[in-house]
Amino acid sequence: MLHQTPGLIDDIRARFAHVDSCPFQGSRIFFENAGGALTLNSVTETSAKFAAIPDNQGRDNVASHALVDIINTAKADMATFMSAPSGQFFMGESGTELLFRMIRTACVNAPSGSKVIGSSIEHPASRSAARRWAEIAGLDYVNVPHDDATGMVTAEAYAEQMTPDVAVATILHGSPVTGMGMDVAAIAHAIRAVSPDCFIIVDGIQHAAHGQIDIASYDIDGYAVSPYKVFSRHGFGIAWISDRLTALPHDQLINAPASGWEFGTRDTGAYATMSDVVAYFDWLGGRVSGSEDRSERIRAAGAAIHAYETHLTHAMINGTGNLPGLREMDHVSILAGADNPAREGLVSITVKGMASADVVTKLNQLGIRTHTRKADHYSGNVLDPLGLPDCIRISLCHYNTEHEVAQLLAAMNAITD
Structure with missing residues (x-):
């Protein structure tokens, strides 16, 4: 310890x-x-360093190429940090905004007459998005009641409400009110046991600083974090999405690459701070384990x-x-x-x-x-x-x-x- x-x-x-x-x-x-x-401290130093750089990604010059490399490195670092061997990471305004975007995309592409499921324990970041876009898309919203006594929701509670026509599901990983962590893998398993093709989106904002994230084991399609709650800074959010969520029709510029989910030029310094966060976990893991393997x-x-x-x-x-x-x-x-x-x-x-x-x-x-x-x-x-x-x-x-x-x-x- x-x-x-x-x-x-x-x-x-x-x-x-x-x-x-x-x-x-x-x-x-x-x-x-x-x-x-x-x-x-490394995040504040990185932020100051990149705030002074005038160049942007996507240009044919040495600085621009370096910025692209830094972003790609940060995405690879986050894939290691969150155990995500497939899918992609992208940046947005905040964790909340990214949850809205992922949930919106899943809802508007859902089959007519299908359902959206979520729990009453959820932060409004996901719950508001799911209820709003279910209504707009003409989908029924199914509420899974959480246990007031324990401050959490279980896989069994989801299973009781599941039907094969559930097309979108939201899960809260950790509650910022009760402090309880949910068993995301078990909940996702209960969902897929009834509706295998359901799009499952997870709010990981509260959980991220307090333990491991293992996306590969969850069998989900989206996961959002707010970097200022996991030792980085304000001003941006990070999301991971599966290959199949990536491929859904979504908001993007006309004729832009189909897999792109970002809007405008992103802050390279923000991406670089996520490498700082991963480097910190790597350092700490070296102090407590002595392992030669980064993961x-x-x-x-x-x-x-x-x-x-x-x-x-x-x-x-x-x-x-x-x-x-x-x-x-x-x-x-x-x-x-x-x-x-x-x-x-x-x-x-x-x-x-x-x-x-x-x-x-x-x-x-x-x-x-x-x-x-x-x-x-x-x-x-x-x-x-x-x-x-x-x-x-x-x-x-x-x-x-x-x-x-x-x-x-x-x-x-x-x-x-």
Whole structure:
């Protein structure tokens, strides 16, 4: 585990910008990673370097050729990182925009009278797109209810709603409200067992920073991430699409290559930062595995990240040292259960007698950055069934420490209205 290797956590933290201080607030603990993870120092350096380059791709000059090579390298790096031996990667405005585009394309090409299936646990990035384009395309939308108690949806729940006429399916990999990870491979298998040719599109935005991505094992057609949530920066999204989704008629310029999904000239620097992200996972995997194989190192990094974050959330929930955990605090309730093996680096709570926004403010005054999730268009699908107007989201990543968790527990134990 990461904290059992002497000096490794310090080495990890040294690779990230603003790991323990905010340029506006000063010293702080960052438990708002689900809103956007910390940025690798290498990403900021790469972004500055490429922001100064005036050349674009597709020209006959040395700089342009180099930019194309950098983009192709980044796509190959992402294929290794996400275990995607086929299909293609492309860039868009954001992870949300890319989910809309993939889901729109699948829906408008679906057979007349077919269905779209998705779950009530999904972030509106995929759920809104599926419902909107199902209606426009004249398709029925089938809702798979998630389990309020566990904060997740299972393959069995999908199977109960599946019929052979389902043409498009959406799956959430990780919930930014409950923190639970879904078994994408099992859900996709349940879908294909009934509708083998269904187009399956996955929202991987929340999951990407917290464990392995293994597209080859999922049997899906689309997967979207938001790079600012996986140690890169804002301003773009990345999607992977299968060869058969690539081939569907889709929005593109007249007479453009049929396989093209990008619009306009893309930011080479943004692509290059994804190589930085993959290089970081490679480095970390080398520290925890010693493997000579790059793919194995990246898988080892993902496994180590998941194990360490489970250790941190366990400490947060059950206590560390002589500090009681959140489950032992009478004024605190934990969403989706204290003992939930699907948890990925996130604990959402409520505090008895206090509005969540007031708790977040008090923690912020103590230098602990968290976030309020309200029962609005982003989180109402999860909070409304629980009868909750809001909750406090405490989200961590593998660069956080047990000492930071202890400081949070001390603060939470003392919080009163």
